[in-house]
Amino acid sequence: MEPVSTFAAQAAALPIENIDTDQIIPASYLKVTDKAGLAEGLFSNWRYNADGTLNADFVLNRPESADARILIAGNNFGCGSSREHAPWALIGYGFKAIISTYFADIFCNNALKNGLLPITVDTETYYQLVSMCEEDPSTTLTVDLENQTVILPEGQQVSFPIDGFAKYCLLNGVDQLGFLQQQEEAIAAFEASHSQPVATISPA
Amino acid sequence: MHPRTLFDKVWAAHEVRPQQADTPAVLYIDLHLVHEVTSPQAFTMLRERGLQVRRPDRTLATMDHSTPTTPRNSLGIIPVTDGQAAAQLDRLRKNCADFGIPLFELGSANQGIVHVIGPEQGLTQPGMTIVCGDSHTSTHGAFGALAFGIGTSEVGHVLATQCLIQNRPQTCAVRVNGRLQTGVSAKDIILAIIAKIGVGGGTGYVFEYMGEAIRALSMEERMTICNMSIEGGARAGMVAPDDTTFEYIAGRPFAPQGADWEAAVARWHTLPTDEGAVYDRVIELDATTLTPMITYGTNPGMGMPIDGVVPSPDEMSDPSARTTLDKALKYMDLQPGQPLLGHPVDVVFLGSCTNSRISDLRQAARLMQGQKVAPGVRMMVVPGSQQVKAQAEREGLDAIFKEAGAEWREAGCSMCIAMNGDQLAPGQYAVSTSNRNFEGRQGKGGRTFLASPLTAVATAINGKVTDVREMLTEPVGV
Ligand code: SF4
DSSP: OOOOEEEEEEEEEEOOOOOBHHHOOOGGGGOOOOTTTGGGTHHHHHHHTTTTBBBBTTTGSGGGTTTOOOOEOOOOOSOOOOOOOHHHHHHHOOOEEESSOOOHHHHHHHHTTTTEEEEEEOHHHHHHHHHHHOOOOOOOOEEEEETTTETTTTTTEEOOOOOOHHHHHHHOOHHHHHHHHTHHHHHHHHHHHHHHOOOOSSOO | OOOOOOHHHHHHHEEEEOOBTTTTEEEEEEEEETTTTTSSSHHHHHHHOOOSOOOGGGGGOOOOOOOSSSOOOOOOOOOOOOHHHHHHHHHHHHHHHHHHHEEETTTTTTTTTTHHHHHHHHHHOOEEEEEEGGGGGGGGGGGGGGEOOOOOOHHHHHHHSSSEOOOOEEEEEEEEOOOOOTTEEEEEEEHHHHHHHHHHHTEEEEEESHHHHTSSSSHHHHHHHHHHHGGOOSSSSEOOHHHHHHHHHTTSSSSSSHHHHHHHHHTTTTSSSOOOOOOEEEEEEGGGGGGOOEEOOSSTSSSTTOHHHOOOOGGOOHHHHHHHHHHHHHHTTTTOOBBBOOOOOOOOEEEETTSSSSOOOOOOHHHHHTTTOTOOOOEEEOSHHHHHHHHHHHHHHHHHHHHTTOEEHHHHHHGGSSSSOOOTTOOOEEEEEEOOOOTTTTTTEEEEEEEEHHHHHHHHHHHHHHOOOGGGGSSOOO
C-alpha cells in the first residue's frame, strides 16, 4: 500500500444519510475474483439511467465535479453489507477520502485497510462543507493526516479523530497483516493453551 | 473478579494480545466461514505472499450468494448458466482444494447459506469467536458466540494468522420485556428495535438481547434477531446460552460428544452475564404491545407497525434526514400518510439467512395450508440449506407450498441479493422475509417491504399487504 501523505483535492457533496454499500457498489458487480473494473459500478443505481446512459443530475456526473477526489456524505456512510468492494470501487474511481458525521463500522475498517480515509466531522462542519460544495463545486480541501486536520479554502482548520494504529499504518504504507504475523509466538502459545472446540475437517 | 458481561467473557478468552496504548487487541478466531463472493481476493493475497492457511481445520466454505436456486437438471445438478458466477464458484473450489479447506459444494447435502449451515452443523457454539466476510455473521451470536462480519482484507488476515486486529466495542443491553402476542414474531421484534434506534443507532456496540421475550424464543427465532443486529449498525448481537441453546446443539454433527459434551456444557454455563455487570448502554422494548412490523422505505430502520402510515419528510427537522426520506419515498413511490395495509404486491419472497430455517418454513406452511397464492403474485420459497430443504420435504411442507402455487427452490441467498438470477423487475413490489430493503437490493428498481414469514404468507394469499392477525385465531407455533 502507498503511504498516505498530505493532499489537496476537490470535494463533491452527496448529502444523503445511510448510504449503504449496496448503493456504493451493487451486488451485480460482485461476481468478480479480483478488484479490477469496480469503479464502473460505483453508485451505478444513481449514476446511470435505466437505459444505461449517464444520469446528468447525479452530482458526480456534472462536468464541474469530474475531478472530485473527496466525497462529503451524510451520516452512517457505508452501512449494510461488509463488501470491501465498496472502498475498492471508491478508490478505483479516484476518491482518497470520505467526509461524514460518522461511518458504519465495517466500512470504516475496510476503508482504512485500503488507504481510503474516513474523516469524521461534527454536524455543523458537515453542513458547512455541503453548502460550500453546493455553492462552489470547485471547492478544494486539504487533508493533512499527520496532523489530523482538514483545511478549508479560507484556511479554517478542522481536526478529525483517527485510530492511532491505523494512522501509523497509513502514514508508513504498511499493512496490518505484517503486525499480525509478528505475533506468531503469542498466537502459537494461545493455541497451545486453548482447547479445540471444533474441527471443520471432521465431525466430532 | 468484578462482574462481567457475556461479551466481556468471550472477548477476554480470545485475547492473544490485549489492547495497548498504540496497538489494538489481537483476537483469536475459533471459526472462519468462507463463501465465494468475499474470499477470492484474499486467497490471491495469500498466493502473492506465499502464505498458507494457518488453520484449515477452523475454516469452512460454502456456496450461497451467486448460486442459482433453479431446479436441478436430469443429472441432479444445479446448472450455473451465468459465466461470471460459474468462474467465481470455480475459483472457490480451487482455493479450497489448494489450501485444504473443507467445502460444501453447490447442491451437496450440507450446502446452504453460510449463516444457516454453521448452526445446523453444530459448528456454532457458545463462547466462540466466529467471523465471515459477510455482515450477517451476527446471526451466530444467538448461541452466545461473538460473531461479526469482516471485509476481504480481514478474511486474508484470518486465513493467514487465525487472528484479527480489533478495537474493543462497547456493550449495549437490549431488553425485551413481556411476551409476544399472537401473530407477532421474532422478526417483528428486531424490526421494531431497528425502527426505534435507526440503522446507525448501534454503531460501535455489541448488543446483548435479553428479557422475558428473548428467553421464550426458540434458537431459530433468536438467530432471526441476532441476524439483523447489523441493520441497527451493531458490530454483533448476542444472546446468553441456556437450556434452549444446549438442546439445539446436542447431537448435531460437529457438536461435542460424550464426556466432551458434559465438559462443554459446564463451560457454557459460566458464560451468561454476571449479576451486577454494567453495560455501556441499555435499550428497552415492550413485547406485549408489539404488532407485526413492516418497512416502507429504503433502509431497515424505515419500519412501522403494519397498520401504520408512511411518515412525512416535512416532520423531519434535520435537512439531510428530510432529503433521505424524501428520496426513499420517491423510490418506493409512496406518499406521506399512506397506509401500507392493502398495498398490492407482485412478489413474495420467503427465504434468506434471516428467515429460511425449518421453523420459518413450518410456520409459513401452517398458514399456507389449503390456501392459494393470489392470482398475479409470484411467491418464492427458498430454504436456507439443503438440509432444511430435505427436512421440509420429509414433512411435506414443499407440497403445501407447491399446491398453493408457490415456487419451491434450491437452497441459497436467492432474491435477498440480486446477483444469482433471482430478482425483482424494475418497479415491482415485494414483501420479503430478508433483511435489506436498500434501493436495488432485490433487483434494480425493485421495491421491498421487509416483514415476517407470517406477514409474507398472509400477503401472498391476499395479494396485498395484510395484517396476519386478522387471519389467526390462535398462535402459529414454530
Ligand atoms: S441471505 Fe442475504 S443477507 Fe444472508 S448471507 Fe445471503 S445475501 Fe447475505
